[in-house]
Amino acid sequence: VQIALDAMGSDNSPNPEVEGAILAIKDKVCSKILLVGEEALLRKELAKYYYDKSKIEIIPASEVITMEDSPTKMVKRKKDSSMVKAITLHKEGKALGVVSAGNTGAMMTSSLFILVRPGIATTFPTMKNPQIILDVGANVECTTANLLQYAKLGSLYSTYFFKNPKPKIALLNIGEESSKGNMMYKKAFQELAQDKGINFIGNIEGKQLLNGDVDVVVCDGFVGNVMLKTVEGVAVSIFKMMKEQIKKDWVAKIGALLSFPVYSYLKKKMDHTEYGGALLVGLNGISIVAHGSSNANAIKNAIRVAAKIADSEFIQKTKEYFEKGI
Amino acid sequence: VQIALDAMGSDNSPNPEVEGAILAIKDKVCSKILLVGEEALLRKELAKYYYDKSKIEIIPASEVITMEDSPTKMVKRKKDSSMVKAITLHKEGKALGVVSAGNTGAMMTSSLFILVRPGIATTFPTMKNPQIILDVGANVECTTANLLQYAKLGSLYSTYFFKNPKPKIALLNIGEESSKGNMMYKKAFQELAQDKGINFIGNIEGKQLLNGDVDVVVCDGFVGNVMLKTVEGVAVSIFKMMKEQIKKDWVAKIGALLSFPVYSYLKKKMDHTEYGGALLVGLNGISIVAHGSSNANAIKNAIRVAAKIADSEFIQKTKEYFEKGI
Numbered sequence: 299v300q301i302a303l304d305a306m307g308s309d310n311s312p313n314p315e316v317e318g319a320i321l322a323i324k325d326k327v328c329s330k331i332l333l334v335g336e337e338a339l340l341r342k343e344l345a346k347y348y349y350d351k352s353k354i355e356i357i358p359a360s361e362v363i364t365m366e367d368s369p370t371k372m373v374k375r376k377k378d379s380s381m382v383k384a385i386t387l388h389k390e391g392k393a394l395g396v397v398s399a400g401n402t403g404a405m406m407t408s409s410l411f412i413l414v415r416p417g418i419a420t421t422f423p424t425m426k427n428p429q430i431i432l433d434v435g436a437n438v439e440c441t442t443a444n445l446l447q448y449a450k451l452g453s454l455y456s457t458y459f460f461k462n463p464k465p466k467i468a469l470l471n472i473g474e475e476s477s478k479g480n481m482m483y484k485k486a487f488q489e490l491a492q493d494k495g496i497n498f499i500g501n502i503e504g505k506q507l508l509n510g511d512v513d514v515v516v517c518d519g520f521v522g523n524v525m526l527k528t529v530e531g532v533a534v535s536i537f538k539m540m541k542e543q544i545k546k547d548w549v550a551k552i553g554a555l556l557s558f559p560v561y562s563y564l565k566k567k568m569d570h571t572e573y574g575g576a577l578l579v580g581l582n583g584i585s586i587v588a589h590g591s592s593n594a595n596a597i598k599n600a601i602r603v604a605a606k607i608a609d610s611e612f613i614q615k616t617k618e619y620f621e622k623g624i
Numbered sequence: 625v626q627i628a629l630d631a632m633g634s635d636n637s638p639n640p641e642v643e644g645a646i647l648a649i650k651d652k653v654c655s656k657i658l659l660v661g662e663e664a665l666l667r668k669e670l671a672k673y674y675y676d677k678s679k680i681e682i683i684p685a686s687e688v689i690t691m692e693d694s695p696t697k698m699v700k701r702k703k704d705s706s707m708v709k710a711i712t713l714h715k716e717g718k719a720l721g722v723v724s725a726g727n728t729g730a731m732m733t734s735s736l737f738i739l740v741r742p743g744i745a746t747t748f749p750t751m752k753n754p755q756i757i758l759d760v761g762a763n764v765e766c767t768t769a770n771l772l773q774y775a776k777l778g779s780l781y782s783t784y785f786f787k788n789p790k791p792k793i794a795l796l797n798i799g800e801e802s803s804k805g806n807m808m809y810k811k812a813f814q815e816l817a818q819d820k821g822i823n824f825i826g827n828i829e830g831k832q833l834l835n836g837d838v839d840v841v842v843c844d845g846f847v848g849n850v851m852l853k854t855v856e857g858v859a860v861s862i863f864k865m866m867k868e869q870i871k872k873d874w875v876a877k878i879g880a881l882l883s884f885p886v887y888s889y890l891k892k893k894m895d896h897t898e899y900g901g902a903l904l905v906g907l908n909g910i911s912i913v914a915h916g917s918s919n920a921n922a923i924k925n926a927i928r929v930a931a932k933i934a935d936s937e938f939i940q941k942t943k944e945y946f947e948k949g950i
Contacts, residue, residue, distance in 0.1 A: 425861060435798055438806040472761055472849040480764040480846055504854030508861035517850075520806050523798040524847055525854050528830030532858040535751060535834035536890065543886040553882025560869040560876045564862065 299328045299605040302393035305335035306362045306380040307400025308592045312336075315399070316343040318597025323353045325598065328605035332393050334359050334384040359383040362400075365590065369403030382408050388583055395584030395604035397575060399592040406436060409578060409585050417448050417519070418587065419455055420526065420576040424510025430456055431470075432579060433519040434526045440518030445469070445486040446493070450619055451579040452514035453496050458612040459603075464497045465513035470521060471501035482518070537565070575600035577607065582617055584608055625654045625931040628719035631661035632688045632706040633726025634918045638662075641725070642669040644923020649679045651924065654931035658719050660685050660710040685709040688726075691916065695729030708734050714909055721910030721930035723901060725918040732762060735904060735911050743774050743845070744913065745781055746852065746902040750836025756782055757796075758905060759845040760852045766844030771795070771812040772819070776945055777905040778840035779822050784938040785929075790823045791839035796847060797827035808844070863891070901926035903933065908943055910934055 301322075305315040312335055319331045330353050333340055337358040344354065361379040363372050373382060381400050385408045388396040398405055406416050417433035432448045432455075433440070449467050456465035469487055471479045476487050478501060490498040502512060504525065517525070544554045554561070575588035575596070584607050588600040607613070627648075631641040638661055645657045656679050659666055663684040670680065687705040689698050699708060707726050711734050714722040724731055732742050743759035758774045759766070775793050782791035795813055797805045802813045804827060816824040828838060830851065843851070870880045880887070901914035901922070910933050914926040933939070 425865060438798065470850060472764065472846060472853075483846075503857075504850045504852070505857030505860070507854060507857050509857075520798060520809075521847055521850055524796060524830045524843075525850055526830070527798075528833060528851050528854050529858050531829075531831030531833050531835075532855050533862060534831070536859060536862055539751060539890055540886060543889055544883060547885060550883040550886045553879040553884075554886075556879025557870060557876040557883065558879075559873060560866060560880075563869055564865055 299395075299608045300330045300332065300393050301328045301601050301604045301608070302332040302334060302357075302384040302387040302396045303597070303601065304380045304384040304396070304398035304400055305333045305340055306359070307398040307590075308588065308597070309399075309590045311399070312340055312343055314592050314594045314597050316340065317347075317594030318592070318601065319354055320344075320347045320349050321594055321598040322601040323349055325602075327598065327602035329353070330355065331601065332357050332384070332387055334387070335362075335380040336360065357383060357387065363404045365401050367401060367404060369401060369407040372401075373404050373408040381405065385409060385585070388585075394608035395586065397586040397588060397597070397600045397604050399575070399588035399590055399597065399600075402435070402587050405585055405587050406578060409581050409583065415444065416578045416580040416585075417444070417451065418522075418576045419448075419452060419579050422507070422515075422526075422529075424508050426510030427513070428460070429507075429510055429513060429515060430460075431515045431517070431522060431526065433517065433522050434576065435519045435523035436578070437519040438523075440482065440520070442482050442485040442489065445482065445516055445518065446489055447580065449486075449490055449493075449496055449498070449514070449516045451616065452516060454612055454615045454619065455577065455579065456513045458610040458615060459607060460513070462513050466499045466511070467496050467514045467516060468499055468502035468512040470507075470515050470517035470525070471503065473503065474501045476501070486516075537561075575603065577603065579616070582613065584613065625721075625934045626656045626658065626719050627654045627927050627930045627934070628658040628660060628683075628710040628713040628722040629923070629927065630707045630710040630722070630724035630726055631659045631666055632685070633724040633916075634914065634923070635725075635916045637725070638666055638669055640918050640920045640923050642666065643673075643920030644918070644927065645680055646670075646673045646675050647920055647924040648927040649675055651928070653924065653928035655679070656681065657927065658683050658710070658713055660713070661688075661706040662686065683709060683713065689730045691727050693727060693730060695727060695733040699730055699734040707731065711735060711911070714911075720934035721912065723912040723914060723923070723926045723930050725901070725914035725916055725923065725926075728761070728913050731911055731913050732904060735907050735909065741770065742904045742906040742911075743770070743777065744848075744902045745774075745778060745905050748833070748841075748855075750834050752836030753839070754786070755833075755836055755839060755841060756786075757841045757843070757848060757852065759843065759848050760902065761845045761849035762904070763845040764849075766808065766846070768808050768811040768815065771808065771842055771844065772815055773906065775812075775816055775819075775822055775824065775840070775842045777942060778842060780938055780941045780945065781903065781905065782839045784936040784941060785933060786839070788839050792825045792837070793822050793840045793842060794825055794828035794838040796833075796841050796843035796851070797829065799829065800827050802827070812842075863887075901929065903929065905942070908939065910939065
């Protein structure tokens with residue numbers, strides 16, 4: 299499996315991308331990486347590492363799409379940007395998937411192999427198995443029809459990526475009863491309850507999210523994005539408050555040292571870099587969006603996710619769903 | 625200040641209500657409590673305590689509105705319910721505020737002194753000062769106009785309850801830039817930015833919530849409710865995962881014992897019972913909704929909030945805002 303990596307996307311590019319590509323090759327998560335970006339810069343950065351040179355190829359690109367760029371305008375204008383070039387490699391079949399830690403809006407716009415308006419599906423640590431949540435920000439003007447598509451795409455993702463034969467799908471809502479929520483969510487509940495192709499188990503509230511009792515959580519992009527960032531923020535704040543309190547008390551400090559393995563286990567479990575990037579669903583192709591703040595480990599895991607999806611039937615099944623309704 | 629307390633609302637009623645009323649009287653959070661509910665039951669429960677009998681008066685009510693009751697129907701039908709009677713005492717001026725841990729929908733419906741469609745404002749623990757968030761669930765089919773009202777009401781609440789002379793108001797959104805969010809939020813941003821009566825500081829993301837950098841967070845009822853429950857869920861899950869990991873390792877167990885004061889400080893800080901109930905805003909009166917799972921401490925704090933608001937200019941200022949637009 300050959301994966302195209304936009305080497306200029308992350309906040310600290312190209313360092314995490316280059317190191318992530320090296321890690322990915324060493325860990326054999328894919329057979330070859332097409333590293334797209336400023337040639338001289340990438341060559342210099344790669345020279346720092348010892349690796350199998352046949353497995354990373356530089357594809358020169360002279361421009362960069364920044365976080366400030368308007369997605370629609372810049373994708374058209376910056377034809378020689380690393381992101382557009384990486385996606386083109388995928389479109390032309392030279393790569394089986396593409397990974398970028400750059401501008402999400404630009405990734406969506408330049409994904410010209412779009413089947414329907416895409417959603418962003420992310421994987422979430424829970425007390426049990428990782429859980430898929432979508433949409434977490436692609437579509438902030440959502441309709442009931444979009445929610446139904448997300449339910450189906452999430453179900454396919456869980457089935458073909460996590461090998462769940464009958465994934466449990468839930469709707470994120472303000473209560474468990476079918477009468478809860480606004481019109482869009484109430485209608486989605488009714489339709490999902492009747493859909494025999496989906497194992498819909500009903501509504502789920504925010505407080506149950508981390509229990510991990512369901513495989514896929516469906517919501518609109520506005521709610522999903524606010525929710526995802528809230529989870530991140532609460533986890534960070536709790537650890538921060540804990541640290542501040544511990545500092546004030548030397549007995550607690552010793553205690554914290556003794557319980558250190560517990561903290562580092564939890565930190566790793568809550569760490570988004572362990573889960574790779576988010577998948578754009580609704581495409582006839584594999585686009586992975588990594589966090590702007592990605593480190594090398596996050597990039598490696600995003601490449602791993604892209605390669606694993608390329609190796610699965612997910613894209614084929616997505617196409618069948620949109621073309622034949624199955 | 626005299627407060628009416630629906631004694632039959634909480635999951636374990638009337639025990640937490642009766643004990644909460646006793647605590648409120650002992651802590652002098654108000655001058656008198658009108659305890660509304662089944663007379664014999666309340667008399668028996670009160671007999672367990674030693675207190676100043678002139679300060680708690682039983683107001684008999686033969687019916688109870690349950691969590692399963694349809695708010696609109698039951699408020700009309702159950703005229704002799706503890707909730708409706710408590711609100712009537714407030715309407716007639718016999719109490720300056722009302723507290724219930726019962727059906728939120730019924731509380732909204734029976735609040736016939738409504739000025740506009742109410743919002744639920746809750747107080748939130750942060751790393752700095754408590755923060756007001758509204759709406760957290762009253763209005764799931766929200767408009768831009770509602771968001772603007774919430775901004776104003778939140779601003780008044782912060783000014784007259786927390787004594788912030790110029791409270792910082794933020795909009796909960798999926799990014800900081802004014803271009804972020806859906807149409808409703810984008811429009812609200814534009815209008816708030818131009819409103820000289822509000823100290824609007826821009827958008828805030830979920831990950832910044834617990835930093836406590838703003839005084840009031842404005843959002844629609846659907847997003848607010850999902851977000852609030854997510855925060856609750858994440859906090860509970862983190863402590864649970866920590867506990868499970870600590871159990872597995874005896875060194876960590878000793879460590880946890882030594883750092884125990886830190887855990888209990890954080891638990892208290894994150895504990896909703898410390899913050900009293902949520903306030904229904906947009907009313908010409910004081911309605912406090914407590915959590916169904918309230919204990920006596922939560923009830924006492926809800927009474928304290930009601931009394932403190934009754935003692936402030938908040939309701940007067942709310943009326944002026946809706947009547948004269950100031």
